[in-house]
Amino acid sequence: NQVRLYIRDMSQTYSFKLVLLGAAAVGKSSTVERFLKNDFLEYQQPTIGAAFLTQSIELPDCIIRFEIWDTAGQERYRGLAPMYYRGAAAALIMYDIADRQSYENAKTWIIELQHQGSSNVIVAFVGNKIDLEEQREVPTAEAQIYAEENNCLFFESSAKTGENV
Template sequence: MSGPDNSKPSSSVKLVLLGEAAVGKSSLVLRFVNNDFQENKEPTIGAAFLTQKCNLPSRTIKFEIWDTAGQERFASLAPMYYRNAQSALVVYDLTKPTSLTKAKHWVAELQRQASPGIVIALVGNKLDLGAITDDNGNSLRAISTEDAKSYAEDEGLLFFETSAKTGEGVKDVFEAIAGEIPESALKSRGAAGAGMGGGRREAEGVLGGAVDLAREGFGAKEGCAC
């Protein structure tokens, strides 16, 4: 996985996906990470997590992707998942108006409670369905690009329309986010322990004494791995 181009700085960015159930969050991730698509993906329970690199001209961003469950009941778990996230994909289904409403709630919650400076992208998924018309000649698309876009502009969000099924626009979303992450927010993972984010450091603190015991071995391991 580690690219041959070691000259470019590499840093990891935590990205969380939020949005109503069945809008295609997991599918977007699957497309981005494995360039794959599954017609009947099992619903996400709790959360899933994956990583994928994104090469920019000047640097390499490694996304740590936290994919969350969309059903309403799981919403209370979300704060656990978006804590310390530097970026978020708020996904809606462009054939389903309620999903944009839900997306707006997520945006509001993120703006209120997530890390300040979090980069949020609003993503209308299922673009492939949007191109289809039903028997009466009406497009399945229920949310126009303009409406969503103007909302995104008002809120200062990146905006994209994608199709996880065809892959259209998926890569662009992640690249755009990678480009939007301010240099200052990036922490490169260097030697053992040095590159840990706030959350990780906090975890060490919590463990207190137990850490000492484990640290030696851990440090050595990290050192070797690098």
């Protein structure tokens, strides 16, 4: 009887839509590549529109399935973003710590999600490329304060090294 109960519980799959938003070349696709395959490509082709990928993680009592939407960072695709973040359980708003303009762009994504996104979406503000510390243009404390003021989680990561991915 307990075996049947365990099998029934293991068959329970929870799906979560996760969307990555941010300017071009901040490392969204590289972060997805690191998460899915634990790999890093030095040159990543720019994403056109969006890429859809999935990853399932087996936990002791269930399966978590991530439906990952890796969006294009080029401005010409920005108008498509609402259809990608609609219904998302979580959003990673990414910027490059060595590119102040990408940080300013990321802040506009947070504002857009606050106005047009789901009220219960979990938003993480992610400073990527911490392997470029010597070229840093966005202080950690500044970004962390902005994230806290906007009720976002805050992380810094490196898709290249895999740190915090």
